[in-house]
Amino acid sequence: MFEREQQAIEDQIREYLASHSIPELDDFHWNPIPFAGGWGISTPCFPLAALEARAGKKINVPQRAQEIASGLAEHLGIPEGFSGVEALNGYLNLFYSSAEFSRRVVDRVLEEGADFGRQAPFGKQVMVEFSNPNTHKAFHVGHLRSAILGESIARILAFAGYDVVRANYIGDMGLHVIKWLWNYQRYHLGEKPPADTTKWMGDLYSEAIKRLEGDPELEAEVRELYSRWDRRDPEVVALWEETRQWSLDHFEKIYQILDIHFDRWYSNSEMEQPGKMVVEQFIEEGIAEDERPTGGPVIVRIDDKLGLEKEKYRVLVVLRSDGTALYATEDLALAIKKFSDYNLYSSIYIVDVRQSLHFEQVFKTLEIAGYPWATRSQHLPYEVVNLPGNVVMASRDGTIVLLEGLIDESQERALEIVEEKNPSLSDEQKEDVARAVGLGALKYPMLARDNTKIVTFDWESALDFNGQAAPYIQYAHVRANSILRRLEDPLPDSAPIEHELDPAEIQLIDAISRFPGEVQRAAAEYKTLHITNLTFDLARSFNDFYKQCPVLKADPDIRAYRLRLVAAARQTIANALNLLSILAPEVM
């Protein structure tokens, strides 16, 4: 947040280096001062000394680094906005003038409000494809990760200034759907979905799998059904449309509960025909090889096309030998469609890590075919959600935790706790709090670990609202709110800070000041983790401050400043939680 000061210091350092003919460095690699109570920035002088050593001077690097640091400290004096400078262990440390810096941070937060941390739009459109549920299957906890991760990344990118298009690609056709339809038509025809649609649809799917296991005659029926679909047999299409809608209605309900939104819906059924046309075109252009005359599928030998000796991208099957479409067929068409529908700077696919090779193959094939934007399509892989004992959640095996049941359970549990902690709330308030807390507790663990880490779901920790979890952060927000609620007058105006800041105050301001930078970083790396980490830091700093520093009963000047600080903290926590699509309740 203090780029201007940093820039001024860098200019002065360069000036000093030049006048002492010390070789110059491109990047000063500023870090926060790692000592408790030391609020400021620090840069190591080792790289400068190492450069000299490499140029042939016979020197001891750490010793020379300390010399340079001392020289710099002397040259800089105490720059504008800083309270002190020191050369220590080869580092140059610059301490912020706390009173001035903290006032600036608080003023800026209160001025910008809900926009604190937001970057101005810069005209780059990016599509984020996420969730991608399959119809005719259950919606379980595993699906929550893509949904919530995608929602949060979309919010972060938008906040960081991108023009975001949120896309959902529905898996509404494929072998799994045909198998489901076959089972329904043969054994359940006429049945309507019960109240818990998703469980019933999932059950019918695993039932289909069980019936088909090792029975070639039944498999033949499924293939027959698939070719009827391929001919668009009206009876099959009608059945598909009706049953598909059952799933879609249910998805809509879940997205509404989770506060997840989409701008554009695609489905793989609508990509079948365009996909087949793309494949035809690739065959004509010699990119794909048609092995159907000899009973094989249509393939793209990617490694061969690239002239690679070692196998890397291998072979992509783009059309089945019977001419029906695969996911790859449809993904080729979809990638093309996205860039023709929109003027995209990039196209991001938030899909689990098991499909990494698939996406590399699809994008590489499009690159070979000469689409200039192919390198701007990007797969963002995330690891799966497993059950304890590393048990994979699979619809076909029925080893799943249904999302709806989990949501109900977490809200019931949250409600019990609200009843206990805050019985004076109205029933309606309690319900609202339970919803905010229950959902937050479910979402947080999906966002707070790195994308490459497997999430292990277990009921106990999902319903544990203590410690490093959303309710802790929500509680900090509630406490801030409870102070400000008691304030009858408007918030005091900004004024110079006369009192010596408490370490707890400085820590809190530091956390607030880091928010805009962390938004940038999260957007650049597609990592919600940076936001959850900072948000937790904020909440912890606030709770510590709350304990250490009285606000309402403090001396008037201090009170005025602290009130503003509390308001700034509340605002930043709310902004951060919003990026995580976690609600910031007023009471709880």
Added chain:
RNA sequence: GCCCUCGUAGCUCAGUGGAUAGAGCAUUUGCUUGCGGAGCAAAGGGCCGUGCGUUCGAAUCGCACCGAGGGCGCCA
């Protein structure tokens, strides 16, 4: 066989090549006078998988090995 991840405290995980590797949970122990104790504070607990290298400096980068998981021609 080839490719991709991961390996940090008892457990779950953070950790931009930089100073003394940090949280939460669990364990033990303190905090009633202050705005909400869903909180705060303290203690114990670490060959950062192993080895070699690069570097002034490695949990972080490179190579090899060990261990776990995932992927690899008509599933999605």
